[in-house]
Amino acid sequence: MRTGKDLILATREFAQDNSAQSWSAIFSTAALMLLAMLATVLLPSVLLQLPASILLGLLMVRMFVIYHDHQHHAILPRSKLAKVLMRYWGIFAMTPSCIWQHSHNHHHNHNSKLRSTHIGSYPVMTTARYKNSSKQERRKYLMMRHPITILFGYFTVFILGMCIVPMLENIKSNKDSLFALIIHALLYTVVTVALGWQVTLLTLFIPFFIASALGSYLFYAQHNFPMVIFREKEGWSYEGAALDSSSYCKMGPFMNYMTGNIGYHHIHHLNAKIPFYRLPEVYAKLPELQTPRVTSLHPKEVLRCLSLKVWDVEQQRLLPLKEAFASH
Template sequence: MTNGQAAADSFIRGLVNRSGPELILATKPFAVDSTARSWWCILSTTALLVAAVAGTLLAPHGLIKMGSSVLSGLLLLRLFVIYHDQQHHAILPKSKVAEKFMWVFGILALSPSSIWRASHNHHHNHNSKIKGSHIGSFPIMTRDHFEKAPRRARWLYLFMRHPLTILLGYLTIFLHGMCMRPFVMKPREHWDCLIAVVVHAVIAGSLIGFVGWQGWLLTQILPHFIASAIGSYLFYAQHNFPGVAFYDKSGWTYDRAALDSCSYLKMGPVMAWFTANIGYHHIHHLNARIPFYRLPEVLQAMPELRNPKVTTLNPIEIYRCLCLKVWDVKQQQMVAVGAADGEQV
């Protein structure tokens, strides 16, 4: 081996061995957005969404209307992830115009800025903690805690993690969890949640009045259902998958929570575009200021991020994720309720 090869190997080993603050610091050069690219992503996605909504209202054929409705849902999902990035200040952090635009979008998407930032920032700071991670995320119980909990508490816990709750995320997670409940709990702090519900109801009433029930279903209900169901599952699977790790207070660190408790949800290029690269979730949790369009670049540039815990949208993988219910402290893994020792699902 030449001296040059030895030096190169030593350099690569040094990169792979980075951890903790050093690893997080290494991501900092990527946490810079391009103003032009960020605006292009926002405006082009918005324009496509407006065109798709117009298709549901104006297309001459029912199949075209249905296709436009499905496309609206996928574009709503993409714009929501872009909104999520802006709320992290990963893109356009100093733009007041972007802040106002995204505030309006949060109202329309049933995810008002006040509750989204409060709950989601908590989620990033407490991700994978056994205690305290339920705010802004799906609840987590240890196996022992679940078995000793009252029947009502067990029912509520399983309800929150049930596949139907995720599928009906439009009603359960967004309309109720992100709008109605926060306003009832803290009306002064989350007054924008009430605005979101009122605006949503006014849009529904207007659509029914002007274009009828079918127009309402295709223009509002189906797109929100699609975006919310996919978004809810993505959020679930990125933190509830075979191999995920949860920690008590003493074992938790920010970088471990990112790399051991967040999945890399592999998707094809089409779904990666519609989800705005949210599948690179381990990198996003390592540094939430990295713009979504730079996440693939980070994966390629940093060797220690190339061996993440992976899941996919394959139906078998989805089933495996949805079966996981409680954290087994002894086995140090998520298991199904009632699973025998050593059995994950």
């Protein structure tokens, strides 16, 4: 069984973009999004329009994963057209590439390091640090990890975290964040004036809300789950961070499609240059990757992940507050 550098090298043969397959994924997803959007407007009943609206939100998650892969240069790395299209998608999806690349690359390079989990990911405090924090620091920390913050990721993670805050910090470097906010406001205004509030709700708000909530949760649960391991700088390795600190979220074919196979997150963290459509192939062919730390979208598992708050160094476990401090 290969480990360390040998295992990473074994994944390189899969880190090859198939341009035809990548473009097919982009255009087919865009076409399905367009059909779902038209269905939210043209279907005769709200009972039919609402499922189309939800479907549109799920398809937006898929397109975001495609965008995410492009930002990693896993697909279409030399295509100027793809670069332009993906930049515009990032602005539309409230995740401008100027922000996403910086924070997400840091996350990949420092995944599971306790001292830098707050950059590009959800922060993680040890029990000792939590106990020594002020009430204000604790409130802020718990608010960032709160289920409501994740559910309302449209506002908290994307509009605020990806657009407003970066824009206020450095508008010159993060002008795409300003463009995203302006375009977003214009979309809502134009659609509401031209077609009414119900169309706005079904074609914009509900899809964005669902896509953002699911995206925010997946990003949380991929690195905040019962069997996760966090490390200080000593003892940290890239391979260890991928296999011990990144989950495999088990899903059915439908959700694997809608989430662009992002559930195979341990493989993605081992080699981010592997296109999303090849992740199941890697899982099937490399035995070393077939015993991951598993999560799922089952409601009980979701609640279990959301309950986790602090890292107990002695037990080497991520725990709910009550359990963490009952043991001290």
